Amino acid sequence: MVAAVETMAYNKVERPWHGLGVPVNDDLTPRQMHEAAGLDWEVELVPNFATYKGKKIKVETSTLFRESDGKILSARCSDDWNPVQNQEAADFFNDFCAAGEMTMETAGSLCGGELVWFLAKMKESFDVFKNRDTVDAYTLFTNPHRYGWSTSVSLTAIRVVCMNTLNLSLSTTKGDKIVRVSHRNEFDPDQVKEVLGVTKDKMKKYKEMSQYLAKKKAKGEDVVTFFKRIFPVITSKVDGSAKELSKPAQVALSVLESQPGADLAPGTWWNTYNASTYYLDHLAGRTVDARMNSAWYGEARKRKIKAMEVACEMANA
Numbered sequence: 001m002v003a004a005v006e007t008m009a010y011n012k013v014e015r016p017w018h019g020l021g022v023p024v025n026d027d028l029t030p031r032q033m034h035e036a037a038g039l040d041w042e043v044e045l046v047p048n049f050a051t052y053k054g055k056k057i058k059v060e061t062s063t064l065f066r067e068s069d070g071k072i073l074s075a076r077c078s079d080d081w082n083p084v085q086n087q088e089a090a091d092f093f094n095d096f097c098a099a100g101e102m103t104m105e106t107a108g109s110l111c112g113g114e115l116v117w118f119l120a121k122m123k124e125s126f127d128v129f130k131n132r133d134t135v136d137a138y139t140l141f142t143n144p145h146r147y148g149w150s151t152s153v154s155l156t157a158i159r160v161v162c163m164n165t166l167n168l169s170l171s172t173t174k175g176d177k178i179v180r181v182s183h184r185n186e187f188d189p190d191q192v193k194e195v196l197g198v199t200k201d202k203m204k205k206y207k208e209m210s211q212y213l214a215k216k217k218a219k220g221e222d223v224v225t226f227f228k229r230i231f232p233v234i235t236s237k238v239d240g241s242a243k244e245l246s247k248p249a250q251v252a253l254s255v256l257e258s259q260p261g262a263d264l265a266p267g268t269w270w271n272t273y274n275a276s277t278y279y280l281d282h283l284a285g286r287t288v289d290a291r292m293n294s295a296w297y298g299e300a301r302k303r304k305i306k307a308m309e310v311a312c313e314m315a316n317a
Contacts, residue, residue: 005289007038008108014121016106017163017281018292028104030097030118034090037107039116041068043083043145048076064145066113073114074147084151084187086116089143092153092189093120102139110293114146117296126207128214133264134160135210137203140296150180153192155202156296162260164277165295167304209312214270216315223272226314227253230276230307252279273311277304 010016012023024036034040044065049056064074064083096102102120109116122137135157142152157166179192218226224245231249245253252275257266259278265271280300285291294300 004110004287004293006109006112008106009033009037010106011104011121014105017158017165018288020289020292021106021108026103030090030093030104030120031087033104033107033118034086037109039086039090039107039109041066041113042085042087043067043073045077045081045083047079064147066145071113073112073145077147078184081147081183082186083145083183084143086143088187088189089116089118089141089151092141092192093118093139096120096139105138110289110297111146114144115149115293115297116143116145117141118143122203124203126203126210128207128210128270129264133214133261135166135207136160142297147183150182151187152180154179157203157206159261159274159277161264162274162278164274164281165304166277167301167308209308210270213273213311213315214265214268216269217267218269218272218315222314223256224253226272226310227276229310230303248279248284251283252276255279255283269311269315273307276307280304 005020008021009024010021011026011028013026015023022036024033028036044067045062046065048059048061048063050059051057060079061076062079062081063072064077064081065071066073090107093102093104097104097120101123105119105121107116107118118141120139120141122139124137125134127134138156138158140154140156142154144151158164159166181187181192227245227249231246231252233244233246233249255278256262256272256275259271259275261274262271280303281291281295284300285294291300295304
């Protein structure tokens with residue numbers, strides 16, 4: 001399996017949950033983090049041509065190259081594709097960092113340069129209980145050099161005691177808060193900042209949801225049902241009637257009382273929810289960087305969003 005992480009740097013004071021990357025000073029500017037993470041390269045969109053009877057004919061696609069080494073990042077882009085350079089992505093954080101509202105935490109390249117990210121820690125955090133169980137807030141900027149993917153900026157959070165990444169699911173119907181900008185449009189950082197609305201209100205809402213789950217007791221049979229809904233059950237191939245917990249559900253259930261932080265809210269929906277996120281961040285998959293890729297952009301991210309929605313639904317039943 002090809003490693004998902006190509007290059008990466010992280011603030012050595014805040015070691016990331018996945019433990020990957022090269023440690024750097026904790027006071028880097030966005031541009032300095034951009035360079036430390038090995039992202040100081042640009043991409044170029046080059047028209048494609050076909051050869052017919054000895055003549056070169058332009059076709060309605062282009063190829064996205066990495067200028068530093070000529071690597072093809074996306075072979076068939078539409079001609080109206082608007083690349084966002086990594087430096088532009090880093091500069092998105094300039095005003096926030098200059099105002100002391102954020103600090104750069106990690107940055108790097110995944111999948112051979114096809115996905116580039118910058119993660120900044122916000123000055124917003126909360127305790128689920130008084131002076132206990134801290135949750136920190138982050139802003140994740142994803143700059144894909146892959147056709148079909150949009151530039152995105154989202155809010156995420158990390159539960160410090162277990163280093164679980166938690167998606168900021170702000171309601172049980174709308175999922176997590178994420179702003180996407182199609183590459184068919186020019187990237188406007190000011191517009192994204194306005195739409196994203198990086199405000200205290202969002203963390204306040206998430207705090208209320210977390211504290212609500214921490215107060216609600218989860219019964220044994222309901223906990224099993226929760227894990228069945230997050231990790232689909234296996235159905236018998238014989239008659240389709242025999243059902244049991246899938247392997248992921250079994251593992252998540254097995255760490256319910258032993259996961260880091262389990263002693264803070266035993267028997268609650270907060271503990272149950274975190275068992276699913278702990279499994280996805282620390283136990284699922286074969287490699288650490290593959291788990292990170294899935295947690296931020298793949299199947300694990302979707303399951304975490306669903307886990308928060310289902311936990312709130314069942315706690316409120």
